[in-house]
Amino acid sequence: MIAHDDYRIGERAPARIERPTDAAAVAALLRTCAADGAAVVAFGGGTMQAFGNTPARYDVALDMRGIAEVRQYDYREMTIGADAGMTVAAFTRVLGEHGQFVPLDVPNPEQATIGGVMAAGWVGPRRMVYGRPRDLLIGSAAALADGTIARAGGMVVKNVTGYDVGKLYVGSLGTLGIITRLNFKALPRAATMRLATAVIGDDIRDRVVAAIGSLAAEPSAALIIDGFGEEPRVVVLIEGSDATVDRTTRDLRSALGRAGVAETTLLDGDAAERAFARIIDGYTAVVAERTITVRDAGLPSTVWERAQRALAAGAETIADLRTGDLIARFSAVEPLRTLLPRAVTIAGAPGLRAQTDAWGATPSTIAQMRSMKARFDPTGVLAPGRFVGGI
């Protein structure tokens, strides 16, 4: 058997690759796999396969990229339904033609698929303004291990009909079912996007953090980046009408000036968007197969303190001042785990990832989660061992 390196996860490669071309084929495949006891891992662009642990068994890679159509989109509705295998970039372009977007904010959108990033539970830096991807999900369909396709939600923006099962698949890493279709509420793109960047020395970083916190108008994103290929800097994304963006820029510049920042560089429009996308690409970049990156979720009020501890231990960090996320890139599992015991792995060299549980800590509701897994996947063929607590 050929080693299918493109579909490798950790030290495991699948024996077989399947490339279904419709949702019914996915469901049929799952039914066969469940009957045969063949372990299945769904694959999109593979950009987030470092999430989760190496599967305990891995027989079939299910490449979802052959299911990649927009199924329903009337821009006047501001809702869109698309196949899970569509790339984030293609999806974003379709919406962009009508001045709309779904703020997924993922690394490598040309490769990443919408189903993949939702299954990985990706959350980006603009979520305080626009909501998490799960908040914009209004409907979905998933192929289950019993060979059925189960839908939840619909194409309307308010919906309380039955359980919101769609949310269970988000972040489940394909351990309950394989998402085949996603319906989202789309948002209007802001008229103006501006990215303000300033290089900051060690001596003024505390003051910069305080300055950002004091802004009257809330920026879409505010990051303090140490490492990740550049000089220590603060990056602030401002979105809105021209007038609002200009006013917030003035406020930001004067607040940063008072904090001791000499110069703030501004990028507008496409240039701002590209620069912001490059920063997000960096979240999951692995340096020379020698690093591991985690996301430590926490309160915005504590993120800078967490970042400082990680920096002192030699990590590169992105402190997300608005969401409280700390993205930290280490070159070894220790001191990572001592410092950030609850952080989850989002990228890393396979050798390093294998040394630590990708999920950090086990949630107190693990018994309910195990029970959920047992109901949806009684024979344990959906990405076994990938998830929290060995699920």
Next chain:
Amino acid sequence: MNAFAARLTEALGADVVHSAPEDLAVFAFDAYAENRLPSAAIVPRNAREVGIAVRIAREMGEPVVPRGAGTGLCGGAVPHRGGVVISFARMNRIVELDVRNRRARVGPGMINLQLSQAIAQHGVFYAPDPSSQKISTIGGNVGTNAGGPHCLSYGTTTNHVLGIEYVDDCGEVHRTSIDDPGYDLTGVLVGSEGTLGIVTEIDVRLLKLPEQVRVCVAAFPDVESASEAVSAIIGAGIVPVALEIMDRLITQAVEAHYHAGYPEDAGAVLLAELAGSADDVAAAENILRDIAAKHGSLSWRAAQSQAERDALWAARKGAAGAIGRIAPNYYIQDACVPRTKLPQVMQQIDDIAREYDLPVGNVFHAGDGNLHPLLIYDRRDKRKVQAVIEAGSAILRTCIEHGGTISGEHGIGYEKREQLGLIFSEDDLAAMGHVRDVFDPKRMFNPDKIFPTGSVCGEVAKPLAV
């Protein structure tokens, strides 16, 4: 006193447990038509007491029905199989407030509006604002994933719940957080109408109060033209904070009661709220006003003061109550359709009402496509009661035919459960059944709700073996 009430009283004390029929009467109903007395009702002080009650109910095979303020439209809080009703009237406080991180932890009995009022001094608010917010509770809002006018831009309750403490079917207390790794139990608990566990605390997200708010009222000749204007506004990529429509019947009823200044002679009134910076609000108002004019608006007026804004909103949110002035009884339907379908669906609702010879009032969250037709009747006329039920059903079918759904913000409850099968297949319902099996294999939490009789999720089916 029945044996169940006696056990509860022994464990929790007479100040927590109610069992006299005259006391139980207040726990027998919600805004739906059918009532049923429970065997007992408790008003616990904390999750521990909820856990004790759940354990006793489990041992004795009695259902457990959580209750907010009883404002739901679909019988979701009615104890159709008896058992114990849990009221959260004592668990009604802010447990923790963290303004810096924009979060609060509240008891499920906290009244929605009281939360926003209590925290306004800190420049923050809680966004979901169902029209019942003066009395409905956040716990009840979580149960039905409640919406409200301002959900157009802020999203519904589920978008504002960060975590939940709940009591499971064994009486154990658990806490979830959307930031924890693992399955999104928080997401599935919201909107589960009390069928998965008993929510005892809620972590909510708070938003910063906008710099400026403007509330505008446009008059239109009819509901269809107002609906077309709404479709055009959304189609132009503008999402105001709220976009509401009231027809003439509703407008006249609320004006008679509230004197808020709505144009009573208009066929329909569009209420729009804009929020943001002063510049943005002014710019958006101009665009909205132009679109309204293109769709035949007869007038446009912006409220000039906070008092005027509050009066307009109080009247809008009090619409259902105001109908009491002009009708002996009314039946409110809750459905949601894709937003471009609004004009057609409104026309068809009009046709249905005419066919059944029922006056219909329309007051709805137009921007979200969330309809609330109000059928007016007299309960003493049995033929009219039947007509209302049939017309309500016809309206739901119309919404489904246009790609919509049978509940936007009130849930399925008891009333609409047989219609859930019009939306979902057996396979879809089976996945929901898995979730029910995880949390409530004995079907003791709020039985006879949401799921059709005999479906795998409901009470008739045998729970699966673990």
